[in-house]
Amino acid sequence: MKKKIQVLIVDxxxxxxxxxxxxxxxxxxxEVMGTASDPFAAAKIMESRIPDVITxxxxxxxxxxxxxxRKLMSQHPVPVVVCSTLTDAGSETFMKAMEFGAVEIITKPKVGTREFFEESRIRVCDAVKAAAQVKPKKLSAKPMAVKPKLNADAVIPGGRSFNLKTxxxxxLxxxxxxxxxxxxxxxESLPMDSPGVVIVQHMPEHFTAAFSKRLNSICRITVKEACNNDTVLRGHALIAPGNRHMLLKRSGARYYVEVKDGPLVSRHRPSVDVLFRAGARYAGRNAVGVIMTxxxxxxxxxxxxxxxNGAYxxxxxxxxxxxxGMPQEAIKLGGINKVLPLQHIAGEVIKVCSGK
Known part of the structure; x- marks a missing residue:
């Protein structure tokens, strides 16, 4: 029998x-192995049993x-999923949480419609399952019926590509x-004149603004949270806002993004599948696709x-x-030109885009 992931809830x-x-x-x-009202109660539980994941x-x-x-990750690292109420004012706190070793950051499930609860359930459970696969580094009951897993058709129908020569x-x-x-x-590895970059990173609402701001402060290119109708420019990167899908569109020679609501696709919003399908349709051979961890x-x-549709x-x-998981599944489907270590991806992107 498959061993259940043992979770300790601290709230x-x-x-x-x-x-x-x-x-x-x-x-x-x-399986929940225990709950604790504060870190001291959590430490007491962990004296006798170490969880696979902590929320x-x-x-x-x-x-x-x-x-x-910080104390946990410096003494006895355990995968941690931060589960809290996110606000714009507090988002910098969550950047600190990532720096201290949190694997994922999710919003607390709220009371609402059944659909809202189901989306929360998927996000929280997937975050715990992902965390259970991570080996953190040390610092210096009955299942609910699951809705069908939607694909990109739910947001952008499949169809022919609109690949005009450019x-x-x-x-992407x-x-x-x-x-x-x-x-x-x-x-950080991209030069100031690099091609425009459009990114979907699975993140909760309000978190992507602080994440973009932090990257903008350390990169040579400009990085920002995408707004609807933003133009994709050289030397710029646009990051999809948390809880919103982002599509690449094209008008003449201009690429721009559409930010919109919609159902979970591949169990996520924003979804990488949605962005990539839009890229296949509107950019095709002019696109370079990158799928990461x-x-x-x-x-x-x-x-x-x-x-x-001709993308590299x-x-x-x-x-x-x-x-x-994500790179492996893409490799299995046979749509990958090259598999590379993280530190070599930017160089390959620039080489391909320069035609070398």
Whole structure:
């Protein structure tokens, strides 16, 4: 029998602890080994048993989540999923959480419609499953019936490509678990005059603005959270806003992005499959597709569509991926031209775009 992922819930709210407990009870692969109202209670539980994954709130009495996370990762690293209420004002705090070693950041499930709960369930359970696959580095009940897994048809119907001849290139990137660091390495390596880059990184709402701002401060190119109708420019990177799909579109020689709502696609919003399908349709042979570290298969089918429409497609290799799921699935479908270590991807992109 497959061993269940043992989860420790750490949150000062009894309502949230119960909500997460109920949520995890719907997944046959996850088991809650305990709950704690603060880090001290969590440490007491961990004296006798170490969880596979911890879900951790940030604002708690006696010791805040960031302090606990830093102590944990410096003494006994355990995969941690930060589960908290995200606000624009607090988003920098969550950048710190990633720096201290959090694997994923998700929003707390709220009371709402059944559809809202189902989306929360998918996101939270997938985050825990992804975290369970990660080997963190040390610092110096009955399953609910699952809705059908939607593909990119739910947002952008399949169909012929609109590949008008142009010399302008565009780079499309998809990433999930481990992607925040992978994107940092990739974008820092790009020169100021690099082709325009459009990115989907699985992130919660409000978090992408701070992430973009941080990258903009350390990269030679300009990095920003995408707004609807933003033009894709050389030396610029646009990151899809959390909880919104992003499509590449084209008007004449101008590439631009459309940011829109829609259902979860490949269990995500934003979805890499949605971006890649739009890229296949409107850029085709003028596109370079890159799929990076992440759990699941979001982006694999879209990458195949990109390849079939003439794009050059790159996958991050297993050794440098935190989780090899997304690149591996894309490789399996046969839409990849080259598999490369993370540190070599930017160089390959520039070489391909320059025609060398």
């Amino acid at each position: 000062d709210s009894a309502l949230v602890r119960q909500a997460l407990l109920n949520l995890f009870d719907t997944d046959p692969d996850i 951790l709130d940030i604002e708690m009495p006696r010791m805040d989540g960031l302090t606990f996370l 010399t302008e290139r565009v780079v 990137v998809g990433a999930s678990t481990g992607g925040t660091e992978a994107l940092k390495v990739f974008l 992440g759990m699941g298969d979001d982006g694999a089918k879209g990458m195949k569509e990109l390849s079939e 497609c790159i996958a991050q290799d297993e050794k440098t991926s935190v989780v090899f």
